[in-house]
Amino acid sequence: MEYHVGHPAEIAEGGRRVVSCDGVEIGVFRIGGALKAWHNVCPHRQGPVCQGRVYPRVTEPLQADGTTRTLAYDETRMQVACPWHGWEFDLATGASQGSRMKLRPARLRVTEEAVYVVL
Amino acid sequence: MDQTVSRRAEALKVQEIDVFTDTRDQLAHARAGAEARGLQDWLVCDVDAHHVETVSWAELCEYIEDPVIRHQALLYQQEKTGAPPYGLNGDLGLKYQDVGGRIPHQAGVREKVDDTSVHRDVTLTRRAMESLGVDYMVLFPTPMLTLGLHPQPEMEVYLGRAYNRWLIDRVLKADDRIKTLAYLPFNVPEEAERTVEEFAGQPGIIGFCVPSVRHKPVHHNDYMRTYAMLQERGLPIAFHAAYHWQDPSLATVNRFLGMHALGFVWCNMVHMTNWVLNGIPERFPGLKSIWVESGLAWIPFLMQRLDDQYLMRPSEAPHLTRRPSEYMRQNCWYTTQPMETSNMEALELTLKMINAETQLLFASDWPHFDFDLPQEIVDLPFLSETAKRNILGLNAARLFGLDPAVRKWR
Secondary structure (H helix, E strand, O other): OOOEEHHHHOOOOOOOOEEHHHHHHEEEEEEEEEEEEEEEOOOOOOOOOOOOEEEEEEEEOOOOOOOOOOOEEEEEEEEEOOOOOEEEOOOOOOOOOOOOOOOOOOOEEEOOEEEEEEE | OOOOOEOEEEEEEOOOOOOOOOOOHHOOOOOOOOOHHHHHHOEEEEEEEEHHHHHHHHHHOOOOOHOOOOOOHHHHHHOOOOOOOOOOOOOOOOOOOOOOOEEEEEEEEOOOOOOOOOHHHHHHHHHHHHOOOOOOEEOOOOHHHHHHHHHOHHHHHHHHHHHHHHHHHHHHOOOOEEEEEEEEEOOOOOHHHHHHHHHHHHOOEEEEEEEEEOOOOOOOOHHHHHHHHHHHHHOOOOOOOOOOOOOOOHHHOHHHHHHHHHHHHHHHHHHHHHHHHHHHHHHHHOOOOEEEEOOOOHHHHHHHHHHHHHHHHHHHHHHHOOOHHHHHHHOOEOOOOOOOOOOOOHHHHHHHHHHHHHHEEEOOOOOOOOOOOHHHOOOOOOOOOOHHHHHHHHHHHHHHHHOOOOOOOO
16 A cells, blocks of 8 residues: 655655554655655654654764764764654664664655655 | 555654643553553553652742741742742753753653643643553652752751642642652651651652652661651652762763763662661561662662672671561562663563562653653563563552552543
């Protein structure tokens, strides 16, 4: 079954649309120009992960002498933070920071006119 | 031509959860999970949940008994700008629990509440209970948990008593499914006694709570009368953990993660050590102590450590007729949250060591960042259904004398 989400242009860079496909919740995100879709179920405790805030991954650059001075954002790695407990997942790969658990991907079909979730 | 049948996907009402999102929307998956596991037929007592009492601080200050302090507090609340709530000590802006906005429900539960027939906190608590699948919820304050470090001992008395009176009047009387363990102003022992005398038997009061962050020895002779009074009334005493950045033993910890991981355990480890080694369970065998919000992993460590040391130095703990771990297993109760689950073998052993089937009490800690759901107990692979039902509700019903009939979603 395919579920019509909307026009591709309706999901801007950094934006999302979280939908229910007959009760199956899917988050569709645009990251680095591409659309990615993940099930809205956190692998930690089944929280609504796709409804969480999106942040660049936090890094702490090391200087040559092994010291640190500031924290930094890596804008090339966008993370969604599950709003229940803060678990963070890379929106491009679904990988979690600190765990082997990953977001469950959903299949998309994208045409010039429409984005579909394929279940 | 594409022949695939397509249907319209419905956009969720909430696209991004924030501090204004309704609790029922935030916890919609929790409600679905509870229903899927059949929790409608299980008694669930949540022995540790929170509200933010400082949101109602001006209202609470009206319940300060001392007329001069009450007057000062009310004027302060009306007129003072740029200051924290009247009389309250604590970590001021060092409250990083929401991880920079990643966990909005920890930052604030600022959703819309239209029902003005009851206090806003009643409505918020009911929404959380309905979503988590809870029959009884025990509410604790939040910023007041560090009042035990207040430089003015009398302020703990003023504010602790005002909190008890306000909570009973405005929240607990409105719904008999909402309970509390009344605040004990522990730094002034005679006031702690007065508190027990006055608040035992009041609506919603099912025991008393010592916020654990303080530097008072729980074994001091000054407290024996309070313990005797609680034992006589059959009311439990809870030690509710917290962190505090001014604790010198944690002065080098720079990340909130580290502060929270250690602070919420350390205070209760110290009190438990003193509690057991000074033989409080021998002196008051009917006094039930509950150790709240320190998780569970610390208990096996302390049991082993104290047992080993006790056997080498029994002359330093002459009251003991059993090993420390036996008191910890037989005379003490524990709340589950935040239940450490990264090593299930360790968790299984922990539950066995504390005799979880009778001693463990479910707690969510909602709305805090590390809250747990009842279904995490249901999903544990190594417990019997009897043990799960005990942990989720029946142990608490027995401990607090609550009606074990299921009341949710009726």
